[in-house]
Amino acid sequence: MAIIGIETILYGVDDIAECTRYFVDFGLPLFEQSENHTHFRLDEGSNVIIRHIHDPAIPKSSLTGTGVCEVIWGVDREDSLDKLVKDLSRDRETVVDPDGTVHFLADDGLAIGLRLFRKTPVRSAPDPVNSPGNINRLNQQRKWKVKARPKTIQHVVFQTPAYEKSWAFYRDRLGFRLSDIQKTFGIFGRADGASDHHNIYFLNSNLPFPGMDGQYRFDHVNFGVEDLDEVMVGANYMQRQGWQKSDWGLGRHRISSAIFMYLPCPTGGQAEYGADSDHLDDSWVPRVWHPMFGFFTFIHNMAPFMMEAAPWEWEYAGGYTPVQTPHEDRAQDGTDKPTSPAKSSLIE
Incomplete structure (x- = not known):
């Protein structure tokens, strides 16, 4: 065990006051x-x-x-941190702050930090769920919530034109585990000391969707809340405060089983309320998914590209190893040059 999750996310924004107001309404506890x-x-x-x-x-x-x-990843022990930094220092500059935080750039040029992290155990108590013939809540109402209060940072997503290369660095140099692959869309990875389905997702920035332009861009952060009720209470509160509502609305991913609600955010990208995600350990066998089938089980507002029913298509990843495509091997239009079928058959 070494990296146990996200310790800090650092936003660079155009308007600090507006973004502060947003996250106060979103429910993040203001510290300073x-x-x-x-x-x-x-x-x-x-x-x-x-x-x-x-x-x-x-x-x-x-x-x-x-x-x-910048994402600063939390490390469990001093010796784990020393081992990671020693390896990283072989081929890149590492800058150490007075508090021991180490900063460097990944192979794709995105900024990363490492810091010792004493994570506080989080307690939650979602209401028991009733269903026909299965009564778990008798003479008891569900809790009433006024607004959301996220308790965890579950994952971060970046758009990247070379998503396999971005993932390979996390796998080979930081010890991340492969969770799942969404064909042609991206790769989900989990820190070796975390059980979240994924802590990082690299999204193919060459996809033909609005906001995707083949550049390295921030996409979203997922903040963990207790249950579906808190997701919706949070979204309703944000709308009452005048913030733009979600384009897609409430949904559930099939790949991670997680409830989601993406909200436009003045930081750039989106902020996501998340709940009820799968948790994994090292006995998990990664899968390869058809992108639309894996993307959602249900979604409130289907975009036009979601309307066609996705086939029931997935397979186990087995011994999949992502292709590490250098920037100079990319075509002039920003797409990857063809690779050998033996290496790319699971994602092409």
Whole structure:
């Protein structure tokens, strides 16, 4: 065990005050605020920090636009951190802060940090669920919630033109485990000391969808709440506060079984309420999914590209190893050059 999850996400934004107001309404617990930054701290001890995109504390990287400009991953022990840093220092610059945080760039140029993390155990008590013939809540109403209060940072997503290369660095240098593959769309990975279905997802930025332009961009962060009720209460509260509502509405992913609600966010990208996701250990066997079939079991507002019924198509990944395509091997139009069928058959 080494990396146990996300310790800090650092946003670089155009308007600190507006983004602060957003996340206060979203339900993040405010920890500290000044003219230059805002600091939220969740129940598990993880942090959300907001700074201006031109603040010197925002690292230079391959990222285009605003959003999460650095992810600091939490490490369980000093010896685990030392081992990771020793390996990383072989072929890249590592910068160490006075508090011991290590900063560096991944092979794709995105900014990463490592820091010791003493994660606080989180307690939750979702209401028992009744169903026909299965009574678990007798003479007891469900809890009434006023707004959401996320307790965890479950995962972060980046759009990347070379998603296999981005994933390979996390797998080979940081010890992440492959969770699942969404054909042509992206790769889900889990930190070796975490049980979340995924802590990182690399989304193919060459997909022909709005907002995808083949650049390295931030996509979204998933914040964990107790249950479906808290997801919807949070979304309703945000709408009452005047924030733009979700385009897709409530849904459930098939790949991770998770309830989702994506909300547009003034940081750039989206903020996601998430609940009821699968949890994994090292006995898990990754799967390869048809992108639409894996994407959702249900969704409230289907976009046109979702209307066609997806086939029941998935398979176990087995010994899959992603193709590591260097930037210079990319075609002029930004797409990957063809690879050998033996290496690409599971994702092409």
